[in-house]
Amino acid sequence: MKGLFSRNGRVLPYRRAMVSALDRGFLYGDSAYETLRSYEGRPFLFREHWRRLRASCARLGISFPWKRDAQEAFVVGLLKRARLKSAHVRIIVTRGEGAIRMAPERGLRPNLLYYVQLFTPLPASLYRRGAAVALVGLRRNPIESLDPRIKSSNLLNNVLASIQAGRRRALEALMLNSAGDLVEGASSNLFLVRHGVVLTPPLSEGLLGGITRAIVFRIARREKIEIRERVLGERALRHCDEAFITSTLKEILPVRSCNGRLLGNGRPGPVTQRLGCAFQRFRDKWICRASGR
Ligand SMILES: Cc1ncc(COP(=O)(O)O)c(C=O)c1O
Incomplete structure (x- = not known):
């Protein structure tokens, strides 16, 4: 699979994408996400997707400390590094890692994940x-x-x-x-x-x-x-x-x-x-x- 993965800014090959088994996103689906397309190496409608991601996190009470412009530039860099112009980009924000119990502890640090892979169109x-x-x-x-x-x-x-x-x-x-x-x-x-x-x-x-x-x-x-x-x-x-x-x-x-x-x-x-x-x-x-x- 051609592509890259990033967790909190650390970049890995797509196949080695990983999160902790204690991440609440993995344990409970306790996370929000976005799916974007890129064209010519630019994430299409990034502002709109970022706004919805922030709104989803706000509704879920997941903290959201990132700045949009810096993150958009990061995605552009990731696409360039992956040599992908037409890509499928997934962004996930998880509530973070914690104890295995339903109610989250206070002060968890959210994780920001990016997956970029070659876009395969429908026939x-x-x-x-x-x-x-x-x-x-x-x-x-x-x-x-x-x-x-x-x-x-x-x-x-x-x-x-x-x-x-x-x-x-x-x-x-x-x-x-x-x-x-x-x-x-x-x-x-x-x-x-x-x-x-x-x-x-x-x-x-x-x-x-x-x-x-x-x-x-x-x-x-x-x-x-x-x-x-x-x-x-x-x-x-x-x-x-x-x-x-x-x-x-x-x-x-x-x-x-x-x-x-x-x-x-x-x-x-x-x-x-x-x-x-x-x-x-x-x-x-x-x-x-x-x-x-
Ligand atoms: C349940 C649901 N409805 C609608 C959509 C379409 O949303 P968008 O146009 O933002 O991709 C999606 C996209 O994944 C979805 O998961």
Whole structure:
């Protein structure tokens, strides 16, 4: 595996990535994380990811002593050292190492981990034809439990949902919340299109505020495509004309079918395609600016 790992500034080869078995991130999933893409050796939307990471840590009560600019420069250096331009970057902040007991001791020192590895894109055919997703039985954890708006590494619920989807040969697991409304994928946000209007569940339904989701709102408005947050029951899937999912690694990925049933006519629709092209323009402009071209 081409890549590098860093723990509190100490750099190791990717394969030798390690934390203590007493790290609460390992013991309890007591940590927050971010997944970023880099283009031309620059971490895409670092500010937005750093802001969300800081907010997740604040919600979890994990201290966060690092400065953004210095850390962004560190990531740029790490990518350079790894000779990676197009990379998948993961940042993890764990609460730190302590005794094996549920309640953390006071004054633990958080650990900051970076993993950079070569980015492997999904097959281009998936973007042309759309992906299959599965609406799984497992529900997204409610806001009153571990709030899905916190990007924590306590991901077993999402892991189990992904396993259920994999058994049905689907790329992504869609989940309902405890009220039975659609919320999001195991690692993506969900959008439906009906009569030319883009619909997506509001954050108050219990889902992560995706960085790509926020970009979709921006570019939809710029493209004069109507976009609304709306509570979406399971039936909305049957009545939509188009569907797509978004994430940092998938960007805007059209959805062809859910549980083996075609959504719309089963082909990436015109609104999804327009948003996909607008997203690419947004990203390419950002790359030009970041690389000073
Ligand atoms: C549960 C969940 N929802 C949505 C997303 C999409 O978020 P972003 O666009 O910030 O990558 C992710 C990304 O990993 C996720 O894990």
